[in-house]
Amino acid sequence: MTDTLTLRRPDDWHLHLRDGAMLQAVLPETARHFARAIIMPNLVPPVVTGAQAASYRDRILAALPEGMSFEPLMTLYLTEDTDPDDMAAAHTSGLVKAVKLYPAGATTNSASGVRDFDKVRPVLDRMAEIGLPLCVHGEVTDAEIDIFDRETVFIDRVLDPIRKATPGLRVVMEHITTRDGVEYVRANETDLGATITAHHLIINRNHILVGGIKPHYYCLPVAKREEHRKALVDAATSGDERFFLGTDSAPHTDANKETSCGCAGCFTATNTMSLVAEVFDRAGALDKLEGFTSVNGPRFYRLPVNDQTITLQKGDPVTYPDKIETRDGPVTVFDPGFPLHWRVV
Ligand SMILES: NC(=O)N[C@@H](CC(=O)O)C(=O)O
Ligand SMILES: [Zn+2]
Numbered sequence: 001m002t003d004t005l006t007l008r009r010p011d012d013w014h015l016h017l018r019d020g021a022m023l024q025a026v027l028p029e030t031a032r033h034f035a036r037a038i039i040m041p042n043l044v045p046p047v048v049t050g051a052q053a054a055s056y057r058d059r060i061l062a063a064l065p066e067g068m069s070f071e072p073l074m075t076l077y078l079t080e081d082t083d084p085d086d087m088a089a090a091h092t093s094g095l096v097k098a099v100k101l102y103p104a105g106a107t108t109n110s111a112s113g114v115r116d117f118d119k120v121r122p123v124l125d126r127m128a129e130i131g132l133p134l135c136v137h138g139e140v141t142d143a144e145i146d147i148f149d150r151e152t153v154f155i156d157r158v159l160d161p162i163r164k165a166t167p168g169l170r171v172v173m174e175h176i177t178t179r180d181g182v183e184y185v186r187a188n189e190t191d192l193g194a195t196i197t198a199h200h201l202i203i204n205r206n207h208i209l210v211g212g213i214k215p216h217y218y219c220l221p222v223a224k225r226e227e228h229r230k231a232l233v234d235a236a237t238s239g240d241e242r243f244f245l246g247t248d249s250a251p252h253t254d255a256n257k258e259t260s261c262g263c264a265g266c267f268t269a270t271n272t273m274s275l276v277a278e279v280f281d282r283a284g285a286l287d288k289l290e291g292f293t294s295v296n297g298p299r300f301y302r303l304p305v306n307d308q309t310i311t312l313q314k315g316d317p318v319t320y321p322d323k324i325e326t327r328d329g330p331v332t333v334f335d336p337g338f339p340l341h342w343r344v345v
């Protein structure tokens with residue numbers, strides 16, 4: 001039985017660090033294990049311009065504790081007013097690694113996102129030309145579409161038409177939650193990848209709703225049926241290079257989660273590697289873990305893999321805090337509901 005695993009240091013290809021007090025509190029949780037992360041730009045106001053991305057990057061680096069190393073990979077928040085030249089310049093300078101598409105109203109802080117996809121056509125064409133990836137929150141927002149169908153409908157109505165109209169556009173479907181998402185990625189040989197979160201490998205919709213409503217399992221896209229969770233585990237553990245880890249660790253204070261209209265987001269930064277290792281171990285796929293956490297992502301983003309390594313050891317159940325404290329209030333750490341045995345040493 002393997003009980004020690006050495007992996008290239010992992011990266012997180014979808015992370016929310018927020019700003020201010022929250023940034024200060026959550027950044028070490030990620031930097032402890034991860035070398036780099038794609039930093040989501042859904043601040044209020046959002047990170048739209050190259051100058052805003054540069055200043056956010058500076059704030060992140062200023063919040064990094066002494067002795068920790070971490071590279072934030074910055075993204076721009078796509079709006080109908082995004083300037084293609086400013087975007088291209090931010091890419092050429094090496095500052096920005098991706099642009100994030102939020103359909104307006106789809107998720108936390110997405111009000112400035114895109115309503116009319118034709119309006120962003122020149123930006124998308126330019127991205128295809130310069131090889132700048134588009135990260136997509138793939139859910140339609142139409143009131144008449146059931147929330148559990150919003151990802152699948154988005155693929156047919158929005159994503160596939162955009163990809164057909166923009167040859168060469170490199171797309172990451174963020175935090176996929178359905179078999180349909182997995183199948184769409186598998187059916188496309190080039191220019192398409194997907195991130196999968198730790199929590200969507202673990203919970204299905206029952207976790208949110210059975211035995212009382214569990215606000216800390218509520219995130220967007222919302223967890224689906226068990227058959228979809230299984231399809232995600234199958235994709236993540238298959239060794240297919242198009243799937244990689246993006247935690248979507250999305251901190252909200254307990255006060256903002258445990259209320260009559262709670263925010264969407266699971267906070268997993270603290271225990272991600274233990275969560276994911278447990279899932280891969282249960283699937284008999286520990287040999288595929290490094291690809292998922294440390295190799296497939298850099299390959300898609302055309303960045304070098306990390307030279308450093310981390311070591312995981314299997315043993316007695318891992319202990320981690322229930323909550324982390326922030327100056328804005330406590331943030332609950334994702335609880336998988338079962339013991340985790342792999343610790344990062
Ligand atoms: N995933 C979430 O439920 N929430 C994210 C936004 C997002 O990634 O959609 C957040 O910023 O809180
Ligand atoms: Zn999202």
Ligand SMILES: [Zn+2]
Nearest residue numbers: 016040248250
């Ligand atoms: Zn997210």
